[in-house]
Amino acid sequence: MRQLFIVTIALFLSFSFVANAHMSLKLSNRYSQEQTLTLGNHNLESNLKLELPARITTPPPGGEFYKGLFFIGALIDMTLPFGDGFKHVAGTGFSGHAFAGYVIAKSILLGLQVGYVKYADQTEEGTEFGENYKYEDSFSQIPILFGVYYLIATNSGFKPYIGLALGIFLSTYSYTWTYPGFDPVTFQTGTVTQTGDDTNTKFGIVPTAGFYYFLAATTMIHVAVQYSLIFQELEGSSNLSSLAFLAGVAFAVGGN
Numbered sequence: 001m002r003q004l005f006i007v008t009i010a011l012f013l014s015f016s017f018v019a020n021a022h023m024s025l026k027l028s029n030r031y032s033q034e035q036t037l038t039l040g041n042h043n044l045e046s047n048l049k050l051e052l053p054a055r056i057t058t059p060p061p062g063g064e065f066y067k068g069l070f071f072i073g074a075l076i077d078m079t080l081p082f083g084d085g086f087k088h089v090a091g092t093g094f095s096g097h098a099f100a101g102y103v104i105a106k107s108i109l110l111g112l113q114v115g116y117v118k119y120a121d122q123t124e125e126g127t128e129f130g131e132n133y134k135y136e137d138s139f140s141q142i143p144i145l146f147g148v149y150y151l152i153a154t155n156s157g158f159k160p161y162i163g164l165a166l167g168i169f170l171s172t173y174s175y176t177w178t179y180p181g182f183d184p185v186t187f188q189t190g191t192v193t194q195t196g197d198d199t200n201t202k203f204g205i206v207p208t209a210g211f212y213y214f215l216a217a218t219t220m221i222h223v224a225v226q227y228s229l230i231f232q233e234l235e236g237s238s239n240l241s242s243l244a245f246l247a248g249v250a251f252a253v254g255g256n
Helices: 002-040 043-047 084-089
Strands: 070-082 093-105 108-119 122-128 131-151 158-183 188-216 219-230 240-254
Touching: 070 084, 070 108, 070 219, 084 122, 084 131, 084 240, 093 131, 093 240, 108 158, 131 188, 158 219, 188 240
Parallel strands: none
Antiparallel strands: 070 093, 070 240, 093 108, 108 131, 122 131, 131 158, 158 188, 188 219, 219 240
């Protein structure tokens, strides 16, 4: 009887151990299976209700002109005077300009440009009536231009344009003339120096062609060619004219 009781107890303990081991193994497999399904089948995305795009793309560089865009910038240029009268008092000029633009329609741009052009001084030396003389001329301008420009449609960041500006030109001309003569102060014959200057305001027209090139959505390179026709007489010239080559940068600062 005692031996039967011991065998019964041993069988019960063995059965309990096997049952517990089987249950633990089942739970472990279930847990492992759930983790594998969650990671392997991307259930994390559906559980968090994420809607990820099938492909991530980077927007192309560049920008676009649109109605209401406002930008500012700066330009440097080289200006070539035309005509014998103008070139007699002014050499090749170099200058800086500030400008602003506002797009009133997709292809129409209003522009304001203000700059300072300093032409190279011109010097002339020679002999007249057996005596030496020397002329030194200096010429500068402050152009203020208001223009309307037509933007040529393209499908890239390269934006060419043509246009016409009306200009106000504040000009300053000065000269120094040195020649032999009678000095009324010392009452002796010697070198006489005469100086003079003239400042005036004239109007002109400025046909322009150029382009903007978008480096980024708000940054552009600006290149242009301007022909200025100024209604001003100088040294026998009926009108002053010059050709300027400009290059600079522009930044978009606002827009609708």
